[in-house]
Amino acid sequence: MTVSPFLAREVAKRAYLAEALIESQWPDPDPTREGLAEKLAMRLAAADGYEAALGAARRWASEESFSVSAQLLVELATPAGAAARFTLIAETALGALLDLARRETEARFGAINGTLAVVGLGRLGARTMTAASDVDLMVVYDAPDDARSTGAASLDAVTYFGRFVRRYISAVTIPTEEGALYEVDLQLRPSGSKGPPAVSLSAFRKYYEGEAWTWEIMALTKARVIAGDPSLGGRIAAEIDSILARPRAPAKIAADVEEMRERLRAAKPAISPWDLKNAVGGFVEIDFTVQYLLLTHPLPSGAAPSRDMAMMINAFQQSGAIEAREAEILIAAHKAFEALQQMSRAATGGVFAPGAAGDALRRMAASLFDADTIEEAEKTLTAMQADVRGVYEAVVRVKAASAAAEGR
Template sequence: DMQYVLDRARVVGSEQQFLVGVRVLSGAIKANQAGGAYALLAERLIDAVLRAVERELARAHGKVPGGGAAVIAMGKLGGREMTAASDLDLIVIYDFDDTALHSAGSRPLAPTQYYARLTQRLISALTAATAEGTLYEVDMRLRPSGQQGPLATQLKTFIDYQKSAAWTWEHMALTRARVIAGPPQLRASVEAAVRAALVLPRERTKIAADVRDMRERIFKEKGTDDIWELKQVRGGLVDVEFIAQYLQLVHAAAHPEVLDQNTLEAYRKLRDAGLLAQDHAEVLIPATRLLHDLTQILRLCLEGGFDPATAPSGLKELLAQAGDAASFAQLEARLKEAQGRVSELFRLLIV
């Protein structure tokens, strides 16, 4: 029964999210381990819900010959950097036999209609409120063609779009793409398509100009001088992610080994390949870890922004502990210095 599946998913999801949070707050796991735990939970839930939705759709409309759908995790889920408050950035890719005109049920659907309906039901199954609460918010804006495009994309259309029509920011987002659900053969095909798009030769100066322009647009709309706005402040999460994504895009054609969905791992691979100077890595890796660790604590403990003037002393102590600082004052000094140095490297490296 689909309602039972939805309720059980929410029970499992809320229980496990709570346990991850308790382990972070109690010190049983470090904040930097939480991102992978939250992501693993989301992956398992998405896979289980997708299978249930596929069963329901097949009962009503049969199956599309040779058909299947794969889910690509993007953003924080793709990078295994989720927090307690993260939504899901997803793309759905489908494929089917070229000869298939419709599904093989008593109420047949054309393949494009079939997979559009599958995607709509998957989103609803993940987002709808039931008696057991809610599960996740889902963001599909990273799909090919953006908000105006179809919710699900056929594999060959996805390949053509990434090769000839995708913008720089879409390829940057693709550096975090990770296939997390779907039949094995289709998953392998989608993974190959993502990798092929990322290792295309690129003109460095054009990519750098696009990245700088995009960063300025974001800062103009959302920028801040508050060092505790960890994402949008200069030298914050947006900057460390953009630097890693830019360096991967401009070097992946010659050095595909630098590709990794996780920002920290990408920096380590870039350093090990000799494409990121050791002294730069010694700034970017600790700064990225610090920003992620502090973000985990804040998302776990607060719904709104963080104001040190009114924050409880216990929260400040927890933040200092997560940042390996002897005191909250020392943590603020470290954070401000790290953001300043990341901001400098953004200007130095993205050229």
């Protein structure tokens, strides 16, 4: 625990985490969604009632995530492996609580002729969750216009699925003795906080056909169905792929991307180069460069957006959208930044701060950049960020400047 004050605090709050760690198998074999779901289902089956089930789900997720964090910090799990594991844990828990919320909703209002699916965005959609990630969600349903629930208090589809989703989000976020499962952000749904908690498939389609801002379409590059009805999920995935594949004017998209980048830089300035989320040349430039390419350059035949950053960058390099050196810079930086982000979140729960870190954590951070000291690592980090910013400017900013000169 000397490497991770964050994990030490978690054990102080939840002593059972240490017990679970002792009983776990190390190195833990790579799990499957099915295997994790079976383990969680056993916990939920033993719970006495809805509230107890919510607590059981939180305890299970805490134990699983704690084990992944510990294995990451003693190098029994790779950063990429940890990201995949954290994501699987979230998908499993979110899927199980969706089933719980459905049963509770049906018990009160009856069933309805309709289906629902949950879309993960951000780190959940990209399969890059960390020990401290929240979840970005969008919930989509499909039902006939005249559908009504079968309960005594019969509800139309809009009201029914709205209440279903509110119960679901409450199941995920409400504090119990074990705390919340995840913080949930629904701001990326159509119309954001002004829109309903659940959006119909037809409204989803209409919104992205003519009302969505460029940044909202950019967010769909990390969107992925993670729970709910498989058939509806397939239709949503097809809609997302269709939205991303529409022809667009590169100069206008570049100008929109650059405007968004400047707004973020003004609103959330980085506290140091180690603040990878906000630093110039950090995650934002990598994401925005790739998202710009996804919205303006068709991928090779059969290479639909995979949500895997390296695969997408390689596909764009092979298609000639970016140079080989640019692809190399983006892939290397993204890998290093993700490794640091995983380590930092597992060790501290936040941004890595060299001045506040112990010697073991500083050595670990330096090793991610093949450096002997943290000072050398910071030089390498800032050089990588400068290279990433250079790629962003060459790929996106030049187009944005052209659009500005032409008056868009």
